[in-house]
Amino acid sequence: MRLRAGITRFFEKNAREFPYFLEILSLYYKKRVSMELEAACVRCGDRVLCIGGGPCPFTAVYIHKFTGAQVTVIDNNLDAVQAGNHFINKLNLRSAITFIHADGEKIDLDGFSLVHVALQVTPREKVIRHIQKCAAPHAQIIVRGVLPAQKAVLEPEWKASRIEGLTWYPTMVLSRY
Ligand SMILES: C[S@@+](CC[C@H](N)C(=O)[O-])C[C@H]1O[C@@H](n2cnc3c(N)ncnc32)[C@H](O)[C@@H]1O
Numbered sequence: 001m002r003l004r005a006g007i008t009r010f011f012e013k014n015a016r017e018f019p020y021f022l023e024i025l026s027l028y029y030k031k032r033v034s035m036e037l038e039a040a041c042v043r044c045g046d047r048v049l050c051i052g053g054g055p056c057p058f059t060a061v062y063i064h065k066f067t068g069a070q071v072t073v074i075d076n077n078l079d080a081v082q083a084g085n086h087f088i089n090k091l092n093l094r095s096a097i098t099f100i101h102a103d104g105e106k107i108d109l110d111g112f113s114l115v116h117v118a119l120q121v122t123p124r125e126k127v128i129r130h131i132q133k134c135a136a137p138h139a140q141i142i143v144r145g146v147l148p149a150q151k152a153v154l155e156p157e158w159k160a161s162r163i164e165g166l167t168w169y170p171t172m173v174l175s176r177y
Contacts, residue, residue: 012054022056029058032166037066039163040114040140040173044068047111051104051127052118055083057097059116064096072112074102109134119144119169125153132158132174141174 012025042048046069050060053073060071075081081101088097104127109115115131117124124145131141132155146169147153147160154160160172 012056025056026058030062032171033059033062034066035163035166036116036142036171036173037063039161040142042067042069042114046113048072048114048116049074049107049109049112050116050118051107052121053084053099054080054118054120056087057084057099059118060097060099061088061091061093063116064093069114071097073097073099074104074107075099076101076103105130109136109139112136113139115139115141117141117143128153128174129155137176139175143172143174145169145171147172 042063044067046067048060048063048069048071050057050063050071050073053060053075057073060073063069064071073084075084078101081099084099088094088099104117104121105123107130109131113136115135117127117131121127124147128141128143128147131139135141143160154174157176158174159177160174163171163173
């Protein structure tokens with residue numbers, strides 16, 4: 001798991017310099033995001049928060065492209081925020097995607113109907129608990145990677161279901177009962 005997260009991080013950091021890297025990354029995210037969106041039934045009217053956008057925020061880009069939804073992306077690393085904004089500007093998506101500097105442990109979740117948690121987000125347990133405690137009643141969470149401590153991270157009123165058919169690492173959709 002750590003190795004995979006490390007490989008993704010390496011690709012993300014260097015991808016902008018090498019168009020082939022960028023193309024591979026883009027294909028990787030395109031397939032994943034389309035399956036995640038289908039599993040969570042995401043629509044144009046949803047307001048989406050992506051936690052951990054990184055320098056190449058492909059997840060946010062494909063969420064918007066596939067659904068038309070407005071997306072806010074956060075990252076707690078200033079360099080990633082700067083690079084991520086550059087990436088979004090180059091794609092002319094500034095009106096659809098907002099990328100800000102913030103931490104997933106403390107972010108205000110008001111108004112978001114879907115919260116997406118990237119694979120490398122840490123501390124995972126604290127971030128996932130914060131979302132479950134503060135998200136809107138109808139909100140869903142997509143979490144890439146295994147849930148910490150098996151399912152012990154789930155708050156009492158929440159359930160998790162695994163998205164079938166995704167390779168490399170599991171991805172879960174969390175929703176309230
Ligand atoms: C390498 S990116 C992967 C995301 C990928 N680009 C995507 O489109 O899904 C993961 C990012 O998560 C950020 N991150 C890790 N923990 C975080 C937290 N608690 N809050 C916000 N961002 C976080 C890291 O700084 C890193 O830039």
